[in-house]
Every structure is written in structure tokens, then in C-alpha cells.
Amino acid sequence: MKDLSSVKTANINARPSPMGICQPLPRPPRTGSQFFPPNVLQDEGDRADDNTSTPTTPSPKPRTTVSQLPPSESEENATTPTLNSLIFAKDTTVEMPLDTLHSSPAQTPAPVDDDKMTDLVVSSTPPTKPAVSKQDSEEDLLRAHLAVAETNRSIIKSNGTNSLTVIPQFTPIPIGGFPHIHLAHAAQLFDYQAAKVITAWLKVPHLKILVRVFDHDGKNPSVKGPILVEQLRKAVSDIAHFVHQDNQDVKVSLPCPDASKEDADFPLSFLVYNISDETKSLILNQRIWSSPEISFAVHLFRVNSPPLLLFCLHGFSTTDTTTVKTTVHEVWSEDVTRWDICDIMSKSDIPEECIHTAAWDFINSLWVEHLDFKVSGGILLPRYNVFAVSPTNNPAVWTKLRAYIHSLTYPSKLEGSGTAVNFMPCTLCHSIAHPRGLCPFPNVPLWNGPKHSTNSRPNLTNQKGKGKGRRFPGNGLPN
Numbered sequence: 001m002k003d004l005s006s007v008k009t010a011n012i013n014a015r016p017s018p019m020g021i022c023q024p025l026p027r028p029p030r031t032g033s034q035f036f037p038p039n040v041l042q043d044e045g046d047r048a049d050d051n052t053s054t055p056t057t058p059s060p061k062p063r064t065t066v067s068q069l070p071p072s073e074s075e076e077n078a079t080t081p082t083l084n085s086l087i088f089a090k091d092t093t094v095e096m097p098l099d100t101l102h103s104s105p106a107q108t109p110a111p112v113d114d115d116k117m118t119d120l121v122v123s124s125t126p127p128t129k130p131a132v133s134k135q136d137s138e139e140d141l142l143r144a145h146l147a148v149a150e151t152n153r154s155i156i157k158s159n160g161t162n163s164l165t166v167i168p169q170f171t172p173i174p175i176g177g178f179p180h181i182h183l184a185h186a187a188q189l190f191d192y193q194a195a196k197v198i199t200a201w202l203k204v205p206h207l208k209i210l211v212r213v214f215d216h217d218g219k220n221p222s223v224k225g226p227i228l229v230e231q232l233r234k235a236v237s238d239i240a241h242f243v244h245q246d247n248q249d250v251k252v253s254l255p256c257p258d259a260s261k262e263d264a265d266f267p268l269s270f271l272v273y274n275i276s277d278e279t280k281s282l283i284l285n286q287r288i289w290s291s292p293e294i295s296f297a298v299h300l301f302r303v304n305s306p307p308l309l310l311f312c313l314h315g316f317s318t319t320d321t322t323t324v325k326t327t328v329h330e331v332w333s334e335d336v337t338r339w340d341i342c343d344i345m346s347k348s349d350i351p352e353e354c355i356h357t358a359a360w361d362f363i364n365s366l367w368v369e370h371l372d373f374k375v376s377g378g379i380l381l382p383r384y385n386v387f388a389v390s391p392t393n394n395p396a397v398w399t400k401l402r403a404y405i406h407s408l409t410y411p412s413k414l415e416g417s418g419t420a421v422n423f424m425p426c427t428l429c430h431s432i433a434h435p436r437g438l439c440p441f442p443n444v445p446l447w448n449g450p451k452h453s454t455n456s457r458p459n460l461t462n463q464k465g466k467g468k469g470r471r472f473p474g475n476g477l478p479n
């Protein structure tokens with residue numbers, strides 16, 4: 001029988017199966033291959049049983065040969081598995097150490113006895129550190145991201161409020177921003193203000209801004225002034241509370257007309273101070289604040305640069321702004337006009353060698369905007385605002401330059417001749433660029449402020465009264 005077994009074994013080895021090299025199974029019932037590799041359960045009792053086993057039982061050497069199969073044969077066994085390959089794959093999958101999972105898939109751990117397994121665990125300790133380190137690094141990375149997110153939330157909450165911030169009671173910034181409010185001159189915010197008030201405002205040490213209330217004419221300051229001061233203080237306090245999440249002691253100073261002058265005009269600017277830098281930045285970034293209680297525009301406490309708006313033209317029969325712009329540009333570019341412009345600029349701080357270039361820069365910065373004026377019956381009477389960037393901040397030079405180009409006539413070839421007219425300041429937003437009926441602010445989405453129409457007093461002429469008492473002229477009071 002031994003000779004026959006030996007011959008059979010030799011034939012098998014000489015003719016390898018196309019499904020892979022087949023080796024007798026290493027006593028599956030005794031080693032428990034369903035749960036552990038054969039080498040794990042080889043204790044002393046198993047070794048004693050090996051001495052009494054039949055000669056056909058394979059020794060550990062053939063198993064070593066099986067574990068050292070080339071990668072190509074392993075791939076073939078994985079593609080068309082046999083019973084032996086399935087059991088072997090099951091064993092190695094269950095018991096493969098964690099650190100070997102990071103090795104190449106073509107490497108298969110070779111079965112060894114208990115002593116060699118102990119050595120394998122010890123020798124594999126350094127490779128297991130990267131796995132633990134990777135887990136720790138992922139946890140550290142996650143904690144770092146959470147810390148950065150918390151920091152960002154803190155910055156946004158306290159210091160990072162930007163122009164896109166929406167406070168529920170105020171009109172949000174529309175797409176493209178709020179319309180621009182054009183001033184008559186660089187210091188218009190201080191017009192008609194008492195000199196002692198301006199001096200006191202200059203000495204205020206806190207951060208401060210200037211505010212002009214929409215639809216406020218400045219009249220009757222003793223009655224309207226305290227009411228507007230309280231409304232402004234509450235509105236700015238709400239903005240500051242949104243930024244800092246606590247109450248801020250915001251202060252507001254009302255305007256005071258110059259008693260030495262008997263002009264019909266009144267100062268319109270209020271001073272807001274004792275605010276934080278974050279609150280100031282947020283208020284200035286949005287510029288326009290409109291709530292159901294009050295609407296106002298915010299300006300820096302300073303003398304501004306010369307206004308961009310120079311004058312308003314009428315007399316053209318066209319609504320094409322390009323035609324009007326070309327006409328104005330041609331007039332300014334004439335030799336005589338350009339020479340006068342250079343002569344006026346020579347009185348400024350512009351270097352003499354740069355006067356010619358500055359004059360052309362001023363002329364080329366020109367642009368025109370159309371105003372949709374109409375008279376009774378809906379007849380179109382177009383007007384055009386003319387803008388340009390001033391070459392100097394010298395107020396005397398800018399005033400003289402503006403007066404000069406204001407006095408010119410602007411004839412076109414086919415569309416009439418334009419002449420300058422006085423501005424019609426808006427009583428709603430206080431801009432000089434348009435009258436109240438053309439104010440763009442009431443058309444802003446979600447606008448909370450005043451509208452185009454004004455609340456007129458009720459007409460009492462048609463009310464019937466049968467009283468026979470004496471009537472006094474004027475306000476009803478006796479002379």
C-alpha cells in the first residue's frame with residue numbers, strides 16, 4: 001500500500017492540475033480550519049498526534065510550499081477556486097493580522113509554528129504604529145477643523161460682520177448696492193450748522209459718524225430733534241447689539257442751526273458717537289439703513305472728496321446719452337476750452353509738467369446719465385446729469401472749474417443745444433441728482449422708508465360749518 005501511495009503522489013506531483021496545485025488537506029477536523037489557520041492550533045497534543053498519524057499526512061514543509069505560490073497562480077485560484085483554495089482563503093482572511101492588511105495584496109503570510117508566530121507579532125509591532133498614528137492623525141485633524149470652525153464663528157459673530165449681514169428690521173442690501181447720494185460740495189454735511197457745534201463735534205474723542213435722516217427738512221428742530229435723536233439712538237443700538245450681542249451706550253447729538261443767520265435752510269446732519277469699530281464698519285459698509293421707524297444715510301466724519309456730479313443739462317431733444325456725452329466731450333476738447341481748463345488747474349497743487357495730462361484725464365473721465373423728466377400731459381423733457389472725476393481736491397480750484405464748464409453752451413449737430421440748469425434736490429434722500437419724484441430709493445426691494453408721495457394736509461375748504469364766530473386770518477390767532 002505504501003508503494004501505491006507513493007506512486008500516486010508522484011503522479012500527482014508530476015502532472016499538476018490546471019486548477020492549481022492540489023495538496024491534501026491538513027486534518028481540517030482537528031485544526032479547526034473554519035476559524036483558525038492550521039498553525040495556530042498546533043499545540044503539544046497535536047504534535048503528539050502527528051507522530052501517530054499515517055505517512056500520507058503532509059508535513060509542514062508542503063504547507064510552506066503552498067503558501068509560497070506565485071502571485072499569478074494565486075490570481076488563477078481566486079478566479080477559478082478549488083475546494084482547497086476556498087478553505088485556505090477562508091483561513092487566511094479570518095486570521096490575517098491587522099498590520100498585514102496594509103501590505104501588497106500579492107503577499108500571503110506563510111504559516112509558522114507558535115514560536116515563529118510570536119516572533120512575527122513582535123517583529124510586526126513597528127508596522128502597526130503607522131495605522132495607530134493614522135487614526136490619531138485623523139482624530140487630530142478633525143479636532144483641528146472643529147477648532148478652526150469655532151474660531152471662525154467667533155470672528156464672524158464679534159468682528160467679521162460684513163456688508164451682506166441682514167438684520168430683520170432693516171432693508172437688506174439690494175443686488176448692486178443702494179443708489180448713490182450725490183452731494184452739492186465736499187463739506188455739505190456741515191452746511192448751516194452752528195460753528196460752536198462743529199467745534200464740539202470735532203473734539204469728540206470716540207469713533208463717530210454723520211447721519212442724515214430721510215425725508216427730514218430740519219425745520220422745527222426743538223420738537224422734531226429730540227424725537228429723531230431717540231429713534232436714531234435705538235436704531236444704531238440695535239445694530240450694535242447685533243454685532244456684540246450686548247447693549248451699547250450709543251450717543252447721538254442733534255444738529256443746531258446757526259442763530260446768526262436768517263436763512264430758510266436748516267442743518268440736516270446728526271452726530272453718532274461712542275460706538276465700537278466693528279459697529280462703525282458695519283454701518284458704513286451698508287451706508288443706507290431703513291426700518292419702519294426711521295431711514296437714514298451714513299457718512300464718514302470728514303470733508304469728502306469733490307463731488308462727481310458737476311451740473312445738469314437740458315435743451316436736447318434726444319434721450320440718447322451717447323449723443324449728449326459726445327457733444328460735451330467735443331466742447332471740452334476744443335483748444336480754447338482745454339486751455340482755460342489747464343489755466344484753472346495751474347492754480348492747484350498739480351505739478352506744472354502734469355497739467356496737460358491732468359486736463360485730458362479730466363475730460364476723458366466724463367460720463368452722462370439720463371433723467372426721465374416729464375411735464376404736464378406726459379410730455380418728455382429729458383435732462384442729463386454730467387459727471388467727471390476732479391483732478392484736484394483744492395476746493396477753490398474745483399469750484400472755479402465747475403463754474404466755468406457750467407457756463408458753457410453745448411450745441412449738438414441735430415439734437416438741439418444743451419445748457420446747464422439748477423439742480424432740484426430730493427427732499428427724500430437729500431441727493432442733488434434728482435427731484436423727489438425720481439428718487440430711486442422707494443423702488444428698492446423691501447424698502448421700509450418713505451415713499452415718493454408726501455402726506456398732504458386734509459382739505460378743509462369743503463367742510464361745511466355753520467359757526468358764526470369771528471374768524472382770524474392766518475393761523476387763526478388774533479393779531
